[in-house]
Amino acid sequence: MQKKLNIPWAVVVSALFVFIFTNLFSFFIFEHIPHINDEVGYLFQAKIFKTGQLYASSPCAKDFFNFTHIINNGKWYSQYTPGYPFLLLLGLVIQAPWLINPLLAAFSIILFYFLGKEIYDSQVGLLAAIFGSISIWFLLMSSTMMSHISCMFFISLFLLFLFRSFKKPSIINGLLAGLGLGMAFLIRPYSALLISVPFLLFYA
Structure with a gap:
């Protein structure tokens, strides 16, 4: 029987806070336009x-x-x-390119929770989500049109399903881990390379 996906309310609130805050910051400070x-x-x-x-x-x-x-x-x-x-x-x-990073940032908070839970336990996952949602760098970059947040989202996706595959190898875990790493390479290849090399060396 498939496990029910349970996301603590504190994680949901943290993700919603990130989405709303970064949208407001993007509108009032960055005016929904690129600056660099x-x-x-x-x-x-x-x-x-x-x-x-x-x-x-x-x-x-x-x-x-x-x-x-x-x-x-x-x-x-x-x-x-x-x-x-x-x-x-x-x-x-949808005529809203500024919406991409706030969306990915909000979903990243949820990924932080599941990644922390997968490696340690639910308390660590909860702390990861909460601390992530109040990180100044995270909130600032999520309000821009820079690529860092999207790369972080897909690297988090890669790590989550990589660690899941250690415990329970499956095609779907492997595919999702590969999707995350592949997208990270297409966004910021050097960041993706640095993240993947330790795992490649360990399992080579």
Whole structure:
């Protein structure tokens, strides 16, 4: 019989707090627009994806359109890997790309709980969720269009199902762990590599 998914009310409240706070911060402080070069590059590539293309053609007088982290050599596209721009594309579909990070942040709080519970116990999971929800860095980055939060979400997904597979090997646990690590590589490859190397060395 399949176990019922029980999420403590404190974890749910923490996740809701993160979602609401980061949306308000994104609106009142960041005005739902990118503010640094990296964010511009991610959103630019997402808008290209929305047209059904991998890149756009460079505009006339292309030298006037050069921008940090954006390739402009006849083809016009972001230098970054496509994982996070693809997630922003999902936000563009509903005309709310700023919503992606707050959503992933809220679900990350739930992942923190289950990851802490999987490795230690439910009390550790609860503390992980609560402390995560009041982390200044976590709340700030979740309010931006930077890629850190999405990478953290998928790395947490990878770790959760990796540790579950140690206790109970199954195809679904392996697939979800692989999905998490694969998406993390598509978002921030160096971060994903550093996380995965210790496990690769240990089990090699």
